[in-house]
Amino acid sequence: MKKFLLILLITSIGISFYFYQQNNKLRLMLIERGEKISGNDKYVEMLTKKIELLRNATSKSSKEENLEDLLEKISFKEKAEKKSYANPNTPDLIPINGKYKISQKFSSKHPAVDFATQTGTKIISAADGEVLSVYEDKHYGNVVIIDHFNDYATLYAHLQKTFVEMGETLKKGQTIALSGNTGNSTAPHLHFEIMINGENVDPLNILKINAHEGI
Ligand SMILES: [Zn+2]
Incomplete structure (x- = not known):
């Protein structure tokens, strides 16, 4: 009888340890997923802001030309930024x-x-x-x-x-x-x-x- 109780005790410890491990895995997975979601949320938020800015800028101007101007300005700025970071450590800029x-x-x-x-x-x-x-x-x-x-x-x-x-x-x-x-x-x-x-x-x-x- 004592032997049986001992086996029962060991088995129950084993089972609870198994469940604890599974639970921990699940918890880590959820944390990881949560981080991914929050990172993605930030990106979406930034994108939404950019779209809103574009919308506001265009709604103020009735002409389509202004949108083209704006897009041109943005692409020009992006090009300029890219250019300045092309070779930051090569001394190729006239001093x-x-x-x-x-x-x-x-x-x-x-x-x-x-x-x-x-x-x-x-x-x-x-x-x-x-x-x-x-x-x-x-x-x-x-x-x-x-x-x-x-x-x-x-x-x-x-x-x-x-x-x-x-x-x-x-x-x-x-x-x-x-x-x-x-x-x-x-x-x-x-x-x-x-x-x-x-x-x-x-x-x-x-x-x-x-x-x-x-x-
Ligand atoms: Zn000299």
Whole structure:
């Protein structure tokens, strides 16, 4: 009789453990499903808002042309955003926000490109990165060096004024300094170098020069 009771006890423990496990599985499944649903809800909510915005914008204007304008604006914005994120870490952006003229090209004696530009012109980061160094010396004047985390680094020299500090994170196109005539320089210009693993390469092979010429 005692033996029978013992078997009954073990069996009932076994059964309840089995049910506990099944229940737990079910609970985890429900949690997972719940998360999926809430993620999806957010997406639907965002989509609904976008549709509402479009509807409101179009209902205010009676002309169909305005809808076309709006759609064009949206697609233009999307294209622009895509373009700016195409190669965020490649230093292919002309580092000047203003008028310039190439005054000296790359050679074995001059491992850079010189952009003649008015003193005080905005100098921008050619790619996303982090400021590696900001210093002054008698040859290069005020200098900024940026690390772009993909073997690329860029150097900007003869600056009038710098706005960044060592270790600062930068976005492509962010203003880092004003151009000048500091150091060993006879006329206002930006001396711009691109290095791959510390070795200078011709910036004109990397910069998308045509896109910005004549700004
Ligand atoms: Zn130079």
